[in-house]
Amino acid sequence: MENIYIKLSEYIPSERIFLNEPMKKHTSFRIGGPADIMVLPDSEEEIIHALKVCKDTSVPFFIMGNGSNLLVRDKGIRGVVIKISENYSKIKIDGTSINAQSGVLLSTLSRAAVRNSLKGLEFASGIPGTLGGAVTMNAGAYGGEMKDVVVSVRCIDSNGNIHILQKEDMNFGYRTSRIQAADLIVSEVNMELEYGDQQESLDLMADLARRRREKQPLAYPSAGSTFKRPVGYYAGKLIPDCGLKGLRIGDAQISELHAGFIINLGNATAQNVIDLIKKVQDIIYDKYGVEMIPEVRIVGEE
Numbered sequence: 001m002e003n004i005y006i007k008l009s010e011y012i013p014s015e016r017i018f019l020n021e022p023m024k025k026h027t028s029f030r031i032g033g034p035a036d037i038m039v040l041p042d043s044e045e046e047i048i049h050a051l052k053v054c055k056d057t058s059v060p061f062f063i064m065g066n067g068s069n070l071l072v073r074d075k076g077i078r079g080v081v082i083k084i085s086e087n088y089s090k091i092k093i094d095g096t097s098i099n100a101q102s103g104v105l106l107s108t109l110s111r112a113a114v115r116n117s118l119k120g121l122e123f124a125s126g127i128p129g130t131l132g133g134a135v136t137m138n139a140g141a142y143g144g145e146m147k148d149v150v151v152s153v154r155c156i157d158s159n160g161n162i163h164i165l166q167k168e169d170m171n172f173g174y175r176t177s178r179i180q181a182a183d184l185i186v187s188e189v190n191m192e193l194e195y196g197d198q199q200e201s202l203d204l205m206a207d208l209a210r211r212r213r214e215k216q217p218l219a220y221p222s223a224g225s226t227f228k229r230p231v232g233y234y235a236g237k238l239i240p241d242c243g244l245k246g247l248r249i250g251d252a253q254i255s256e257l258h259a260g261f262i263i264n265l266g267n268a269t270a271q272n273v274i275d276l277i278k279k280v281q282d283i284i285y286d287k288y289g290v291e292m293i294p295e296v297r298i299v300g301e302e
Helices: 002-009 044-057 106-115 131-136 198-215 235-241 270-288
Strands: 017-022 034-039 061-064 070-072 077-083 091-094 097-101 150-156 162-166 185-192 222-225 252-254 261-264 297-299
Touching: 002 017, 002 034, 002 044, 044 061, 044 077, 044 150, 044 185, 070 270, 091 106, 097 106, 106 131, 106 198, 131 185, 235 270, 252 270, 261 270
Parallel strands: 034 077, 061 077, 070 297
Antiparallel strands: 017 034, 091 097, 097 185, 150 162, 150 185, 222 261, 252 261
C-alpha cells in the first residue's frame, strides 16, 4: 500500500489520503473495519487520477458518497476507497437549471433550490445521502424520485473516460439506474426544476421533516430502509406481521418505531446486522414466500 500511497500523492495532497481509515467514521451506521487507503478527491481530475493509479497497479477500488446506505463488514475494505463527498460538492444555479457536483448532500442541494425559489427537490431534503448516490439508485421519498428532476448525468468509467448520459439513457427504475448496471461513477448532474413559492417549499420541507421524526428512528445510527419494497407488499408491515419488531442480535435491532429500519444501539458489528437481515429474510420467506432484498449495500472483506 505504501507504493499506492506514493502514486496517489503525486497528484492528490497527502492531507486528503488516509491509511487504515476506520470506515465506521464514514458510514451512517457507525459500523465498519478499516479501509487500506481512503482518498477524498476535490476535482474530477483527482477522481480520474485515483482510478488510473488503481488500474495501473491492479489494486481494487470502491466508490462511496456519504456512506448513508452502506454497511461495511468488520474486516474492512481492501484496496482504495474513493470518497466523493463534501470536497466535491459545488452547485451552480441558472434560472430553473441546476448543475451540481456529485458529492453535494441532498439536504444542501434542496435548500439551495428553495433559496432560489425553485421547487421539485423538497422530497429529497431529508434523504441523508449525496447527489451521486441518489442518482445511482434513483433515490426517492414521499412521492418524488431523482428521475423527476434529472436532465443529464456526467459520468466516469473505471478507465477514467467521461460519458454524458441524457435522462432517456439512464434507465431509471425503482432504486436502480444505468449507473449501477454499467458500473459508472457520477461526476456531475444537470437538473431542471420549476419556479415556485419559497414559503410553500419551506413549509413542505418542514412537514416532511416532522413526518420523518415521528416515523423513523433518527436517534440511532442506521442505513435508512434496510430492505427494498417487495412487489405487492411493504417491508414495514411484513416484518411486524411476523412478530419481528424489536428483534435484536447483539446491538443490531429491528427498530420498534419503524420495522423497516435496522438500527445500531451502540456497539453493533456488521456481522450482527448481516445475521439479523438473514433472519428476517428466512422468516418472511418461510411464512409468505416473499424474498426480502436488502436496500442497504453490504461491502468489504468477508
